Ligand SMILES: CSCC[C@@H](NC(=O)CCC(=O)O)C(=O)O
């Protein structure tokens with residue numbers, strides 16, 4: 001495969017509704033896309049950075065800078081780059097996993113489109129469709145939350161995840177349980193908002209038969225999560241803490257988590273995501289596919305990943321309309337609580353030219 005160049009393209013998409021987490025509220029997405037061009041095909045990657053370093057240390061402008069000044073030039077200087085080699089070529093550069101993941105995804109998509117091979121099959125997917133959960137933000141009131149959750153359940157989502165933070169945790173979870181009953185698959189996500197001093201308070205959530213509590217403590221507090229896990233009956237799931245197969249192995253061996261949320265952007269790409277999946281399967285640790293409000297580009301690849309055998313819990317792989325009135329690809333539409341795994345070559349989708357043009361705020365072509 002001969003790479004001729006990359007395009008970096010930023011698009012602006014309004015969210016269908018504000019999405020509030022413990023680290024802030026999103027109303028609009030500034031999304032960086034990467035297009036890899038070869039002699040015979042082009043592939044797309046989606047960088048899951050936020051505009052500010054509040055979910056992790058990465059952010060959109062930083063990703064543009066590191067891709068332009070370091071990561072793409074490194075690929076330009078390497079021979080025979082294909083999807084499997086990108087991570088090795090980029091390994092000398094520390095961190096910037098979301099930027100690296102977007103580049104690897106674009107190269108992998110181009111390569112697989114050239115070969116006519118679907119990403120899902122390449123990764124080892126075993127299901128033709130995946131059950132979908134939905135992530136529900138922090139709301140202004142419990143009645144507003146109950147309306148939102150009721151709407152998502154009516155749409156068919158098979159699992160509900162509630163964002164929590166100090167002051168918005170036990171009461172909303174209790175209200176959802178009381179309103180919708182004990183059968184609904186329910187979990188919470190704190191996005192690092194608590195400390196070990198909150199252990200007794202968080203133990204109140206044990207009364208609600210949650211699937212898991214996601215990332216209650218700081219991302220670098222592996223030992224704290226291990227101590228907290230011993231005080232809760234609710235399984236601890238890690239998200240921000242898991243940045244690679246190596247950190248996943250450490251977290252598992254230290255007892256810091258019994259479930260892992262795999263996000264390809266957070267760990268440096270879909271190939272590392274598969275390694276984490278394989279590691280977790282070997283350790284009997286359940287995994288599910290997290291989300292970063294992706295467009296249909298990232299959503300397509302996430303649904304492919306979620307179809308691997310170890311993804312035994314519904315992921316944050318919602319339909320396109322969970323976040324966007326108009327997606328930049330053909331929309332992913334929930335069917336009886338499931339999304340179909342794209343069957344086409346590569347990620348199986350392409351951006352819609354008119355949507356891409358209508359939402360583009362900046363583009364730069366970088367020839368190799
Ligand atoms: C705005 S960044 C969101 C990060 C958050 N993601 C979600 O809650 C799911 C978002 C989605 O459905 O894509 C998480 O920590 O798991």
Ligand SMILES: [Mg+2]
Pocket residue numbers: 189191214215239240261290
């Ligand atoms: Mg999370």
